[in-house]
Structures are given as C-alpha cells and as structure tokens.
Amino acid sequence: MKILVTGTDGFIGHAVASHLVNAGHQVEGWTYVPNKYPDPSQCDRVIHCGAISSTTETDVEKIMVQNTDFTMKLIELCDMMGTSLQYSSTANLYGNTDNFNEDAPLHPESPYGWSKYLVDRFVQSYIKDFKINIQGFRYFNVYGHGEDHKGDQMSPISKFTKQAKENNNIKLFENSENYKRDFVSVEDVCKIHEKMIDVDQSGIFNVGTGEAISFKTIAHKIADKYNVKVEEIPMPKDIAKNYQAYTCADNKKLQECLNYEFENVLDWPNGTRASTTCQQIFS
Numbered sequence: 001m002k003i004l005v006t007g008t009d010g011f012i013g014h015a016v017a018s019h020l021v022n023a024g025h026q027v028e029g030w031t032y033v034p035n036k037y038p039d040p041s042q043c044d045r046v047i048h049c050g051a052i053s054s055t056t057e058t059d060v061e062k063i064m065v066q067n068t069d070f071t072m073k074l075i076e077l078c079d080m081m082g083t084s085l086q087y088s089s090t091a092n093l094y095g096n097t098d099n100f101n102e103d104a105p106l107h108p109e110s111p112y113g114w115s116k117y118l119v120d121r122f123v124q125s126y127i128k129d130f131k132i133n134i135q136g137f138r139y140f141n142v143y144g145h146g147e148d149h150k151g152d153q154m155s156p157i158s159k160f161t162k163q164a165k166e167n168n169n170i171k172l173f174e175n176s177e178n179y180k181r182d183f184v185s186v187e188d189v190c191k192i193h194e195k196m197i198d199v200d201q202s203g204i205f206n207v208g209t210g211e212a213i214s215f216k217t218i219a220h221k222i223a224d225k226y227n228v229k230v231e232e233i234p235m236p237k238d239i240a241k242n243y244q245a246y247t248c249a250d251n252k253k254l255q256e257c258l259n260y261e262f263e264n265v266l267d268w269p270n271g272t273r274a275s276t277t278c279q280q281i282f283s
Contacts, residue, residue, distance in 0.1 A: 001197070004043040006030040006074075007050030011147045012088065012139070012189060016049055019190035032066055037073060040083035047193055048074055048087040052112065054153050055092060060111045067115035072122055075134065084133035086193060089204065091140045091182070091247050093117045100182075101250040102138070102204050109242040120204055133202050137192070140208030140249050143265065144186030157183065157265060160219050164226040172219045173235040180212035182247045183265040192260060199257045208249025209262040221266055 003020055007013030008029030020027050030038045032050050040046050051067045071087060078085040093116050094100055095107025108117045123136055143155035148162070160170045173179070184207060192207055223230045235243070254260065 001045060002026045002028070002043045003045045003047060003197075004028045004030060004038055004040065005047045005049060006032070006038065007048070007088075010049065010051075010053065011150060012142060012186060013049030015144070015146055015186045016047055016190050016193050019187075020047075020194060023194060025194075032070065034065075037070075037077060039081075040074075040078045040085075041081040043083060045197055046074070046078055046083055046085040048085060051088060051115075055110045055112045056152075057110075057112060063111045063115045064118075067112070068118045071119045075119075075123070075130075078134075079130050079132050082132060086135045086137065086196065087119070089120055089136045089138040090116045091138050091206070091208065091249065092244065093120065093138070094244075094247070096244060096246070098246065098248075099250075100206060100208075100248055102206055102253055104250075109244070123204065127202055130202065133200060135196055135199075135202060136204040137189075137196075137207045138204060138249075139189060140182040140184050140206070140247050142186050142189055143183055143268070146186065155183065156181075156215050156218060157222070157268060160222045161226075164222055164228045168226075168228050170219050170223050170228060170230045172215060172230050172232050174232045175235075176215035176219065176232070177217075179215045179243075179245050180248070181215070182208040182210070182212050182249045183218075184208050184249075185263045185265070185268060188260070188262050192254070192258065195258055195260070201257060203253070205254045205257075206249040206251050207254065208247070208251055209264070210249050210251045211264075212246060212248040213265055218265065 003025050005017040008017045009031045017027050052063050092113040093106045093108040095109050108114045143157040147154050147158050163170045219230050
C-alpha cells in the first residue's frame with residue numbers, strides 16, 4: 001500500500017513512517033510548508049501526524065494555522081480525492097477530569113489542546129457526510145525511542161532516563177505519587193495505526209493502555225535500574241496552573257476493533273528502534 005505520512009520530521013510521524021516501511025509499505029514523507037498541501041490522489045492512505053505538539057506553545061495564531069486550518073483542509077482534500085485518512089489527536093483536550101471516554105465533555109486548557117479540539121469537533125459534526133473512512137486517534141502520553149530532540153516536552157520516561165544517565169540523579173516534582181498518566185509506547189502507536197488501516201470504521205478512538213501509573217513509580221523504577229537517587233523539587237507555578245494531573249484511556253472502542261495487547265511502561269525498553277535506513281529516509 002502507498003501511504004503518505006505527514007510530520008515525518010517529528011517523533012511520532014517519523015516512527016509511524018519507519019514502522020510502515022519496515023512492514024513493507026511504500027511510504028512518502030511530508031513535512032509542513034505554509035500554504036502548501038500534499039496531493040492525496042497520489043496515495044492509498046494518508047496518516048496525518050504533523051502538528052505543533054508543544055503544550056506550552058503560546059503563539060495561538062501559529063498553532064491554529066498549522067494544527068487546525070491545515071488539518072481541516074487536508075481532510076477536505078482527502079474526501080474530495082476519495083483517499084481515507086487517519087489523523088493525530090490528543091488526550092490533552094479532556095483537561096482535568098476522570099472521564100476519558102470519547103464521548104465525554106472536553107475541556108482543553110492550552111492553545112494546543114484547543115487546536116485539536118476544533119478538528120475533532122469538525123470531524124464529529126460531518127463524519128456522516130464524509131465519503132471516506134476517517135479515523136482520529138487521541139494519543140495519551142506517548143513515550144519511546146526517538147524523542148530526545150523534544151527537550152522539556154519529552155515524556156517523563158525518557159526525561160528520567162536521560163537524567164539518570166547524564167546527571168546520576170532524577171529530579172521529580174513533589175507529590176508525584178498523585179500525578180498519574182496513561183503511558184503508551186510509540187511502538188504500540190505505530191502498530192495501531194497500521195492495524196486500523198484494515199478497519200472499515202470511521203470515528204475518534206482513544207489510544208492508551210487503560211492503566212494510569214504515577215510519575216513517582218516510574219522515577220523510582222528508573223532510579224533503581226541505574227542505581228541513582230531521586231530528588232524531589234517543587235513544581236513551578238506556571239506549570240502547576242494548567243497541569244493535567246491524571247489521564248487514563250477508556251479504550252473499549254479501540255479494543256472492540258483490535259483486541260490489542262499493549263506494552264507495560266514498567267517493562268520498557270523492550271521495543272525496537274526505527275531502522276537506520278528509515279531514519280535516513282525521513283530525517
């Protein structure tokens with residue numbers, strides 16, 4: 001199958017493209033260029049992973065143009081050309097809640113969250129009118145190989161591992177036993193994208209394990225592995241203001257399609273790195 005993947009210069013887009021190449025698909029990578037769009041008629045499927053993914057980005061116009069306007073236009077182009085599409089959404093738009101069902105009320109608390117919210121609402125409003133199969137994936141907290149370039153936006157797993165290796169200690173926010181997230185490996189995200197290509201069902205799907213694990217548990221697991229100490233520090237006020245303290249995917253809808261077995265974050269790293277060949281193709 002010929003698949004166009006956007007965002008191949010980013011963490012998830014690169015991983016998805018590499019996975020599909022390794023699985024035998026013909027993949028074309030696309031990175032965002034203002035006022036330019038790929039041609040969906042030249043492929044069998046579009047997987048749209050491209051976005052400004054920083055939850056701390058404050059340039060609202062920039063985020064809305066790239067994340068919302070571009071995605072809506074791409075969806076319209078795919079529908080016009082008859083090319084089915086998957087696109088990336090986020091659990092960030094649920095906000096601070098304990099209800100993570102796809103039909104739950106949404107409370108985005110950042111420009112990034114709002115940019116994804118508007119796309120999801122657009123899709124939900126017109127999903128019965130689309131001629132194509134369209135699937136939106138609300139990623140929960142994705143971690144894995146290949147996110148070193150993300151800096152402060154790295155997952156806690158990668159951040160704690162980097163600190164342990166380079167600084168011989170791990171810095172953890174105080175009260176982190178109360179901060180629990182649903183951590184899903186990028187390898188699982190890639191496999192789900194591929195498997196859902198064969199599922200003839202449009203809709204929005206949570207992509208998470210259905211289990212929440214505290215930052216403290218993960219920090220001490222990594223500290224034990226590298227024989228380093230954990231240092232607890234206060235959470236800065238600017239972070240605490242809109243901090244999403246808890247996520248846990250209700251993944252029943254996805255599991256009805258796939259019955260998928262997720263990797264447990266406490267067993268990481270067991271996944272495989274993207275091949276050097278694919279890294280060269282999509283770098």
